[in-house]
Amino acid sequence: MNVPSPDELKELRKKVGLTQSDVAERAGLSQSMVARIESGSVDPRVSTLKRIVDVLNSAQRSLVTAKDLMHAPVISVSPVDTIVKTVAKMEEHGISQLPVLQKGVPIGCISESAIIAAMEEGKISRSMKNTVSDIMEDGFPTVSPSVDIETVVHTLHYHHAVLVMEKGQVTGVITKHDLITLLS
Known part of the structure; x- marks a missing residue:
């Protein structure tokens, strides 16, 4: 010691x-x-x-804030994006869920789990013309850039990601993986 x-x-x-x-x-x-x-x-x-x-x-x-830990820019999709485009974006960036933003404001999220569930339920047609809005889920919680890391840790215990918002716009994202990097 x-x-x-x-x-x-x-x-x-x-x-x-x-x-x-x-x-x-x-x-x-x-x-x-x-x-x-x-x-x-x-x-x-x-x-x-x-x-x-x-x-x-x-x-x-406690001095570590959401702004210190967040990733920017946020990779997201629009509610009118196709599922095919969304899956391609997930694959390209190695991401399993994405926030759905409309003019920079979060309105939901879409995940691999939601896509698979929609496939199982027959909600996604073979034509692949379905859009994100057809199967999107509730959005990720949001925090301000100045919120302490303990609050983020608690929130991530119940959610896959947290969006950081400033002046009504999404400025960053924090995932469980980001918290693990604090250990190194």
Whole structure:
């Protein structure tokens, strides 16, 4: 374990925008103890140092926003696009679901699962003239660019993707795969 110096602790605390009192409260310590640890006048127990580091790491993760994680531009389809064109776009980009946008505003989504279900139910004709609007599903949830990563993680627990919207227009997309990249 890399043990941070008192100066490193103080620098990280300031970087994440916490006061000594904030750290103390979240770590279950007194503010004076945090001050003494940061000044180097006391050598804390490993368990105390771990609690402080955990608080600072948690606060640092909260600094990551949807804008930091999103992909842009968003690959999407229109409700009037054909299923054939949609499948080709999915194959080209290696994507299993796409948002359906109309003038930049999300109105639904289409997925490989929806296409297969429509095929099984006979909703897609052999002529392949069906459009996205014939089988699209409810859209992905949306968030603002400034929303914290914890909110995105929670939302992605229930949905395949989250759209990032700014000024009424889709500006980015975040998928479960994007969250996994945070680990590296």
